[in-house]
Amino acid sequence: MKPHDRTLLDAAARGDEDAVRAALAAGAAVDARDERLRTALLLAVLGDHTAAAAALLAAGADPDAPDARADTPWLVTGVTGGVRTMRALLAAGPDLRRLNRFGGTSLIPAAERGHTGYVRAVLAESSIEVDHVNRLGWTALLEAVILGDGGPRHEETVALLLAAGADPALADREGVTAYEHAVRRGFGGIARLLRPATEPGAGR
Template sequence: MLDHELREAAWADDVARARRLVGRGADVNAKDETQQSAYLISTSEGHLELLRLMLRSGARVDDKDSWNGTGLIRAAERGHWLVVGELLQAGIDRDHINRIGYQAVHEAVWLGADTPAYAATLRVLAAGGVRLSDISPSAGLTPLEMARERGFGRLEAVLETVAGAAPPTRPDRALLRAAERGDAEAVAVALRSGADIEARDERGRTALLVTAARDAVEAAQVLVASGADPVVADRDGVTPLEHARERGSRAFVGLLRDAD
């Protein structure tokens, strides 16, 4: 009964109720007859705070649904880029192939849409080190070929850039320069190449602080989803949120609040 109630709370994104149920012994991994668990529901529905509760409460991060798909595949299909980043940070299998022959990156393209949310999803997947050029065993296409087949110019441009980029020789420097330019694809490539997400420039700023000062929201999305510290301050004690408020950037302030 408790497990059923927890799944109901997950569908409703009722985090307070879910927390109480977990405290009473509900199992975040318990599945119903359709192979849905509270943990898996949090991934497909994009419930970030709930997902964090599930992970803290013993979620099996690589658990599978009825399609033999991971939470990462489910989140990527829906374009939930913040959830994608959270799962990658949690160590989920980045390149698992589900029953219909798709990895998360294939799912984001073939079953996604040519929108900013899916572009952000691809950047976060790339930053997290997923393989970008695998051929889907069922579709016979790479993610880039899928984007072209679907006529998704936005997603095609992201994949062309990140999949074709050579790893920078100095990833930390490349990350900070990409942040200065507001280049979201270059940020993803630098992180993919091992850049320290909290590396600082000569003014003591992290990449996230640089993007906040420039109101570079797309680049900041990649950083925030990949684990950049949203409250770290520069040498003057100014945080990314304070920079965004000073610039009057509602989009940047909203991004930081969504990720909190």
Template sequence: MARRTTLRPAHPLRALAGAVAVAALLTAGPPASAQVPPTASEAQAYRGLHAAAFQGDTAAAKRLLAAAGDTAPALLQARDARGRTPLHVAAFARQRDVIRVLAQAGASLDPLDNDRYDAVTIAAVADDEDTLRLLLSLGASARQVTSRYDGTALIAAAHLGHEGVVRQLIAAGAPLDHVNNLHWTALIESIVLGDGGPRHQATLQALLQAGASQALTDRQGNTPLQLARQRGYTAMVQMLEQAAARR
């Protein structure tokens, strides 16, 4: 997915890993490149349901959908130039009341935009726990494969150290051990694309508590424990060792 954090290698082994990771930061990250929120000019150009979604105008959204009658599904499925539906736009803009209106009108909660992002992953990357909670309560899936890197919302959130989002996604049945096309799981990304600090430690702990596999390796055959040791992430090493001892 997209870039999400700055790698800070501390020794030669980490420098090498960092070089690999920089090329791979397009795997599950924030809207720095692949996941792109509407720009100011795009938002200004929006009309109809896209405009209502971005502005959080529930009255306008209801009026447009009522006036559309039998053609309302076409409005709900309409796409902007980047393939964003009104639901995508509302998720980016954190317009939860509009999301409810769209869902009640029959909007699909799981469409992918042109970059293969869904509303769940948009909320996950933004660390927007309230919007994520709403989407999941409405029936959106936490299991979708998203982005050009065949990742998941869980991998995206683990990369960023969004512990609360990670816990929500786990509870919603997100695949714990999905392997993206960089050969990384959420557990591995919390190590190799994190900074080893408290947020990523908490994320790692959430994944370990949920039973995420420590046996799955990166493409070079490194286990999560080996990856944490290479980076000098002492706290993560201890967490991984303790979790392995309990199994």
């Protein structure tokens, strides 16, 4: 690896915007990769370093460049939940259909982690598919219930997904709906949001 490329990667990882710009000016390749095929932009996004990411994007960094695990800068915004960084990458025109190693979009890990600000913003500001099904057979709604903790953040996430048109009738591979998962896990607030209209107490 060329010295300037290493300098760029290190600067991006620690979020040093000035050092990123200096490395680029010195001749570093904007999409240089480390040993795990992570670009400087991906490293900046992993740390939610918006300014460094913006500098790389302005220099032409690819928001869809995959690493060895099929993570891309855009997909990782859903993992970190950084709204400002997400908006910076969204302005660069990422492929919203690009999938991670689990076959999911950026919305699904954001829903799993209860990143409510991210979920709200990406649903309102992009055309991301709300009911995309990953390789596990889960939508963002299902993942928010199955892997969430049932607390306020996940309850709000479920509400945001439903408001954006998520279909609560979509079941997992075993035919279990998000409502049924919520009931099984004792998530009363989420179950009330998801309760089918035909169930006793619906709408309460």
